[in-house]
Amino acid sequence: MSGNNQEKMPVFLINGFLEAGKTQFISFTLQQEYFQADGVTVLILCEEGDTEYDQELLKKTRTKVITVDSADELDEDFFGRLEALYDPDRVLIEWNGIWPQDQLKLPADWELFQQITIIDGSTFELYLNNMKPLLGLMVRNSELIIMNRCDDLTDDSLTRYRRGLKALNPQADLILEDAEGEIEQELLEEDLPYDMKADVIQIDPGAYGIWYIDALDKEDRYKGKVVEFTAMVLKSPEFPKNYFVPGRMAMTCCEADMTFLGFVCKAREARTLETGMWVKVRARIEYEFWQDYDGTGPVLYAESVEPAEEIKEIVQF
Numbered sequence: 001m002s003g004n005n006q007e008k009m010p011v012f013l014i015n016g017f018l019e020a021g022k023t024q025f026i027s028f029t030l031q032q033e034y035f036q037a038d039g040v041t042v043l044i045l046c047e048e049g050d051t052e053y054d055q056e057l058l059k060k061t062r063t064k065v066i067t068v069d070s071a072d073e074l075d076e077d078f079f080g081r082l083e084a085l086y087d088p089d090r091v092l093i094e095w096n097g098i099w100p101q102d103q104l105k106l107p108a109d110w111e112l113f114q115q116i117t118i119i120d121g122s123t124f125e126l127y128l129n130n131m132k133p134l135l136g137l138m139v140r141n142s143e144l145i146i147m148n149r150c151d152d153l154t155d156d157s158l159t160r161y162r163r164g165l166k167a168l169n170p171q172a173d174l175i176l177e178d179a180e181g182e183i184e185q186e187l188l189e190e191d192l193p194y195d196m197k198a199d200v201i202q203i204d205p206g207a208y209g210i211w212y213i214d215a216l217d218k219e220d221r222y223k224g225k226v227v228e229f230t231a232m233v234l235k236s237p238e239f240p241k242n243y244f245v246p247g248r249m250a251m252t253c254c255e256a257d258m259t260f261l262g263f264v265c266k267a268r269e270a271r272t273l274e275t276g277m278w279v280k281v282r283a284r285i286e287y288e289f290w291q292d293y294d295g296t297g298p299v300l301y302a303e304s305v306e307p308a309e310e311i312k313e314i315v316q317f
Helices: 022-031 055-060 076-086 124-130 132-140 155-168 205-217 268-272
Strands: 009-015 041-045 063-067 090-094 110-120 144-148 173-178 226-234 243-251 258-262 264-266 278-290 295-307
Touching: 009 022, 022 055, 022 090, 022 110, 041 076, 055 063, 124 132, 124 155, 132 155, 144 155, 155 173, 155 205, 155 258, 205 226, 205 243, 205 258, 205 295, 226 258, 264 278, 268 295
Parallel strands: 009 090, 009 110, 041 063, 041 090, 110 144, 144 173, 264 295
Antiparallel strands: 226 243, 226 278, 243 258, 243 264, 278 295
């Protein structure tokens, strides 16, 4: 490995189903000034689509292309040979979207620096309906999700897709694109299924998922607002005193893939609560650093917490 042998080999994983636009994205990235490097770049192709890489571009960027036909080839010997032959400064992997990503086992001295998922908006519904578990695996660990080819999608579809992807990975940056570039999609306050001007914003059970995603994205909209909703209690010995998480179970991919969606809440009643209880929470929303958020996120300060009836329905996106 070039340079300091103690450094980790940086790996960039570009994920997505066949013909999603991964090759175009990688070709564009290789040309960008911020991605230029003096040493060799190795590009591992895990599938070959209709679009081919420009040989002049590969030569100019000192990029060596290696093709593999099976995830089983990506073993310790493979990575060792690759490093010995090319002494790369970095590695790009164009991952096959139908290979479960947990099959990728990098050497101890290699590190996944960034994962990006590319999605074709025109075929997303098909994969959403038929390959949800694989979609969930690729999206859940991505720092950036790009949905391209959104030209013929309705605003309702874009909103639904965006909400579902953010539920799978709230921390990921999500970009929607059409032929003109990035789509500036904004869910207006008047389009929300609750009254943002109310002194206490009532979040009905059917609106919980919309509120959860919107509150993650729109600090300016919710900071200092008081909301009321019904949720299930989650507690942990690792939580600070007087803290718990009220939330709801959500189906993000399939029935076998359920996720608990909730925000941390400080309440004097917390010490009397037990995991699994149902409560009605009235709380003020603030935004603070919290380790479980990997940054700043919504923190609820309860004005009241009282017993409530269980909500049988799960949150869906």
